[in-house]
Amino acid sequence: MRKLxxxxxxxxxxxxxxxxxxMLLVIVGFIFIKGxxxxxxxxxxxxxxxxGDGGILPMIVTTLYTVFLSLIVATPIGVLAAVYLQEYAKKxxxxxxxxxxxxxxxxxPSIVYGLFGGIFFVITLQxxxxxxxxxxxxxxxxxxxxxxxxxxxxxxxxxxxxxASLAMGAxxxxxxxxxxxxxxxxxxxxxxxxxxxxxxxxxxxILLTAGTVAQMPTSIFDSARTLTVQSYLVAKETGxxxxxxxxxxxLIIIVLCLNTLAKFIVKKLSKESY
Numbered sequence: 001m002r003k004l005x006x007x008x009x010x011x012x013x014x015x016x017x018x019x020x021x022x023m024l025l026v027i028v029g030f031i032f033i034k035g036x037x038x039x040x041x042x043x044x045x046x047x048x049x050x051x052g053d054g055g056i057l058p059m060i061v062t063t064l065y066t067v068f069l070s071l072i073v074a075t076p077i078g079v080l081a082a083v084y085l086q087e088y089a090k091k092x093x094x095x096x097x098x099x100x101x102x103x104x105x106x107x108x109p110s111i112v113y114g115l116f117g118g119i120f121f122v123i124t125l126q127x128x129x130x131x132x133x134x135x136x137x138x139x140x141x142x143x144x145x146x147x148x149x150x151x152x153x154x155x156x157x158x159x160x161x162x163x164a165s166l167a168m169g170a171x172x173x174x175x176x177x178x179x180x181x182x183x184x185x186x187x188x189x190x191x192x193x194x195x196x197x198x199x200x201x202x203x204x205x206i207l208l209t210a211g212t213v214a215q216m217p218t219s220i221f222d223s224a225r226t227l228t229v230q231s232y233l234v235a236k237e238t239g240x241x242x243x244x245x246x247x248x249x250x251l252i253i254i255v256l257c258l259n260t261l262a263k264f265i266v267k268k269l270s271k272e273s274y
Contacts, residue, residue: 035245078146134210153187
């Protein structure tokens with residue numbers, strides 16, 4: 001009977017894995033089949049034209065601006081907050097409240113963040129519809145992801161590492177940045193990679209804070225349009241599904257490139273730490 005249950009569990013795990021991989025291949029394959037024919041040099045390197053024969057270069061630049069700005073803001077805050085909660089804060093109701101608030105923030109719909117960003121950054125702080133307003137809004141969205149994944153990564157570092165470092169005369173801070181953080185770096189990277197995907201895929205919050213101007217931005221204070229907003233507007237306003245799918249292909253490639261770059265940087269930093 002136990003053998004039967006074990007085989008059933010193995011079969012369920014394998015079927016779940018096959019189903020997940022299959023759905024991924026179907027979605028990505030469908031987007032590539034629909035959109036790959038619309039990608040050419042002019043599409044990638046020219047300015048947008050409302051007639052439909054222009055390119056998406058301004059949207060690519062805006063998307064990269066948004067990714068880097070939001071990560072620059074959210075990553076240090078998220079990592080430091082997680083380090084404090086895990087390594088320094090005394091266990092108690094305050095820490096539990098902070099963790100509960102972080103988990104609650106992760107579950108709030110992005111449209112709510114967009115409304116907050118539109119009221120606070122765009123109107124109250126008078127940033128207007130701009131890349132910086134959109135990036136700050138998205139930074140708030142990805143902050144809970146970075147905090148939770150960093151906390152979990154820090155928990156995986158064996159307690160013996162800390163004790164051995166302190167026993168050799170290192171201070172708690174030296175133990176933190178020489179032993180704990182390098183050991184937890186792969187987990188921290190996972191949170192950053194998840195955040196990159198969330199930033200690139202965000203549309204509602206960007207729509208309400210960065211605007212929809214389809215021009216090459218000259219600064220982070222300009223209103224602009226990201227690739228996801230472009231894909232949404234093209235599909236909604238013109239019904240051009242092929243062009244929307246082409247934008248989707250570019251999005252997938254950008255996410256893969258950014259993730260590969262992030263892994264390469266962390267690998268280099270890990271070697272230097274040791």
